[in-house]
Amino acid sequence: MKIKSVRTRVWNWTGPTVPPQGNFCTNASDALWMKGDTMSSFRFHQWLTCEVETEDGTIGIGNAALAPTVVKKAIDELLAPLVIGEDPFDNAYIWEKMYRRSHAWGRKGIGMTAISAIDIAIWDLMGKLANKPVFKLLGGRTKEKIPVYYSKLYADSVEAMQREAEEAMKGGYSAFKTRFGFGPKDGMPGMRENLKRVEALREVVGYDNDLMLECYMGWNLDYAKRMLPKLAKYEPRWLEEPVIADDVNGYRELNAMNIVPISGGEHEYSVIGCADLIRSGAVSVLQYDTNRVGGITAAQKINAIAEAFQVPVIPHAGQMHNYHLTMANVNCPMSEYFPVFDVEVGNELFYYIFEGDPEAQDGFLQLDDDLPGLGISISDKHLKNFEITE
Numbered sequence: 372m373k374i375k376s377v378r379t380r381v382w383n384w385t386g387p388t389v390p391p392q393g394n395f396c397t398n399a400s401d402a403l404w405m406k407g408d409t410m411s412s413f414r415f416h417q418w419l420t421c422e423v424e425t426e427d428g429t430i431g432i433g434n435a436a437l438a439p440t441v442v443k444k445a446i447d448e449l450l451a452p453l454v455i456g457e458d459p460f461d462n463a464y465i466w467e468k469m470y471r472r473s474h475a476w477g478r479k480g481i482g483m484t485a486i487s488a489i490d491i492a493i494w495d496l497m498g499k500l501a502n503k504p505v506f507k508l509l510g511g512r513t514k515e516k517i518p519v520y521y522s523k524l525y526a527d528s529v530e531a532m533q534r535e536a537e538e539a540m541k542g543g544y545s546a547f548k549t550r551f552g553f554g555p556k557d558g559m560p561g562m563r564e565n566l567k568r569v570e571a572l573r574e575v576v577g578y579d580n581d582l583m584l585e586c587y588m589g590w591n592l593d594y595a596k597r598m599l600p601k602l603a604k605y606e607p608r609w610l611e612e613p614v615i616a617d618d619v620n621g622y623r624e625l626n627a628m629n630i631v632p633i634s635g636g637e638h639e640y641s642v643i644g645c646a647d648l649i650r651s652g653a654v655s656v657l658q659y660d661t662n663r664v665g666g667i668t669a670a671q672k673i674n675a676i677a678e679a680f681q682v683p684v685i686p687h688a689g690q691m692h693n694y695h696l697t698m699a700n701v702n703c704p705m706s707e708y709f710p711v712f713d714v715e716v717g718n719e720l721f722y723y724i725f726e727g728d729p730e731a732q733d734g735f736l737q738l739d740d741d742l743p744g745l746g747i748s749i750s751d752k753h754l755k756n757f758e759i760t761e
């Protein structure tokens with residue numbers, strides 16, 4: 372059976388969006404002296420779908436959320452020709468072919484994201500052709516159901532965040548991630564605002580539930596070193612992306628302080644990139660996203676390395692490409708889960724493009740043992756709110 376085509380589409384959301392608070396999350400742009408929308412790099416109102424079709428008409432679906440228009444070009448012009456004519460079950464060879472033929476420019480960022488979108492589609496294809504869910508091709512069911520953590524609680528007023536946390540508690544979640552709204556540019560007053568919100572959330576969720584803290588690369592080593600001792604008493608499950616992704620030494624120094632587990636990896640790419648994070652002790656929790664890091668072929672290899680070092684893997688974002696890996700690996704204890712909301716930052720946009728993503732029930736989600744592939748299809752329910760570029 373050979374691959375006969377690769378179809379990419381960019382989905383541009385033109386529907387209504389809920390504007391989040393101005394500083395709903397710190398981010399790497401905060402270090403810049405700039406006016407205007409510092410959060411622009413932090414919106415996901417475009418998405419890429421990648422459909423790989425075999426001669427018999429079976430179609431596998433991949434996706435990418437980072438820089439969709441550029442990733443589309445990389446796939447259409449440079450990677451698709453390498454994939455067409457290959458047997459999808461030669462997925463490891465296809466991966467190496469894409470990786471090595473684009474090595475001069477493709478190891479990280481756009482190039483690896485493009486490889487990821489194709490690879491995810493190939494795994495969906497293999498599952499459909501084998502009539503098995505992808506997780507059954509990866510090692511099978513290691514969990515009765517997947518524990519999830521509620522991932523939103525963008526920085527807002529203390530009252531608004533406590534209300535949201537109360538609603539999430541009622542929804543049966545027992546783990547919660549919040550975003551910091553203040554960082555180095557906000558000085559000591561900002562530190563106090565950050566700590567006030569963590570304390571307020573602990574008042575709502577208590578100390579028997581996990582509370583994760585997210586900086587989204589918006590702090591720096593100096594600020595994080597000063598904040599960690601102040602955060603310790605709130606017993607965070609982890610502090611996520613405290614520094615920019617390239618500051619691996621900063622990660623390692625913060626993690627070595629052993630005050631709060633440091634997590635990261637959603638902006639790391641390739642097997643070797645993640646192996647370096649693990650081997651250097653940079654993270655206590657690894658959080659690659661399968662639609663960035665190299666797809667399922669790469670992610671499963673990274674899972675083996677992480678297991679060897681006993682570093683748990685909790686992939687960034689929800690989505691089926693991550694859920695199937697979590698189901699098939701004991702060393703993947705839980706999944707991030709974006710609750711279904713109106714389109715805001717865009718973390719939730721995939722719910723409007725695909726059908727089949729499971730909704731969490733009482734803090735868990737389930738995968739179907741008998742649903743071949745990833746178990747998603749492309750939805751036509753929200754087409755009026757998208758401009759689609761073939």
Ligand SMILES: O=C(O)[C@H](O)[C@H](O)[C@@H](O)CO
Pocket residue numbers: 413522550585587637687688707716718
């Ligand atoms: O971990 C995550 O979900 C991400 O880092 C951010 O928090 C997400 O909101 C990106 O938009």
Ligand SMILES: [Mg+2]
Pocket residue numbers: 585587611612637687
């Ligand atoms: Mg994150």
